[in-house]
Amino acid sequence: MPELxxxxxxxxxxxxxxxxxxxxxxxxxxxxxxxxxxQKLNKIRGHKIxxxxxxxxxxxxxxxxxxxxxxxxxxxGSVSYYEDDEEEPEYSAFSFQFKDxxxxxxxxxxxxxxxxxxxxxxxxxxxxxIGTDALELxxxxxxxxxxxxxxxxxxxxxxxxxxxxxxxIYSDEILIQARLHPKMNLSKIDEKKRKELYTKxxxxxxxxxxxxxxxxxxxxxxxxxxxxxxxxxxxxxxxVKKIKISGRGCYICPSCQKK
DNA sequence: AGTACCACCTGACGGC
DNA sequence: TGCCGTCAGGTGGTAC
Numbered sequence: 001m002p003e004l005x006x007x008x009x010x011x012x013x014x015x016x017x018x019x020x021x022x023x024x025x026x027x028x029x030x031x032x033x034x035x036x037x038x039q040k041l042n043k044i045r046g047h048k049i050x051x052x053x054x055x056x057x058x059x060x061x062x063x064x065x066x067x068x069x070x071x072x073x074x075x076x077g078s079v080s081y082y083e084d085d086e087e088e089p090e091y092s093a094f095s096f097q098f099k100d101x102x103x104x105x106x107x108x109x110x111x112x113x114x115x116x117x118x119x120x121x122x123x124x125x126x127x128x129x130i131g132t133d134a135l136e137l138x139x140x141x142x143x144x145x146x147x148x149x150x151x152x153x154x155x156x157x158x159x160x161x162x163x164x165x166x167x168x169i170y171s172d173e174i175l176i177q178a179r180l181h182p183k184m185n186l187s188k189i190d191e192k193k194r195k196e197l198y199t200k201x202x203x204x205x206x207x208x209x210x211x212x213x214x215x216x217x218x219x220x221x222x223x224x225x226x227x228x229x230x231x232x233x234x235x236x237x238x239x240v241k242k243i244k245i246s247g248r249g250c251y252i253c254p255s256c257q258k259k
Numbered sequence: 260a261g262t263a264c265c266a267c268c269t270g271a272c273g274g275c
Numbered sequence: 276t277g278c279c280g281t282c283a284g285g286t287g288g289t290a291c
Contacts, residue, residue: 072286075283076270110267111267111268112285149261152262160285168283245263246264249282249283
């Protein structure tokens with residue numbers, strides 16, 4: 001599930017439950033997810049989690065007298081905090097044990113994401129070509145970015161090097177709310193429409209965070225809860241249709257979103 | 260540069 | 276019930 005809003009919810013969980021706690025030890029269940037050596041990771045032992053940050057779909061943990069740890073969740077990752085008398089969650093790939101009490105698991109069903117050390121969120125973003133977080137962009141910056149980009153609008157929204165955080169699901173939501181067809185070429189989108197898109201992008205992402213990225217708590221007119229072929233469009237009498245873009249399933253309302 | 264497609268890896272779901 | 280194909284919210288690499 002993890003796009004920007006999901007990762008923001010994960011970050012808040014980590015923040016609420018683990019800031020200031022000293023890491024006693026850690027356990028790796030899925031080796032492939034871990035991108036740093038044991039030797040390096042062992043240095044987190046005995047140190048506190050000082051703060052958290054998020055950029056796009058990446059979550060960063062600042063650990064005292066250490067660099068930072070960066071968490072990426074792939075398609076099926078999440079985090080879960082649990083107490084000493086609770087069981088470790090299913091598909092836990094990595095877990096921290098805290099000195100005081102409690103545990104934090106990084107869960108990954110498909111073993112896609114990544115956990116590794118990095119110098120800082122900014123350095124990591126620089127090295128990995130991760131654009132500004134979608135919620136940190138001013139309208140002017142957003143317009144500037146779109147000017148640099150060619151091709152379809154959905155591709156632009158999902159281009160993590162252009163702006164970071166938006167994935168397949170939320171791009172569909174933003175585009176239907178802005179009444180833009182995902183394949184609409186940027187050259188055909190005027191400034192008024194681009195500004196509307198910026199507004200919708202912010203609205204959707206903020207609303208999703210507000211409801212803890214829980215689709216069932218989204219407002220009634222959202223696409224996400226009815227993102228299935230043949231479901232009723234939240235805006236008109238039409239039906240939701242599935243199309244493919246670069247091999248990925250993409251849901252639209254053909255009458256609300258025209259090419 | 261943009262787009263399509265494959266690979267990574269495994270689970271969930273629908274059809275037979 | 277069980278097997279099989281298909282698909283899945285991400286990213287990276289390749290090829291056109």
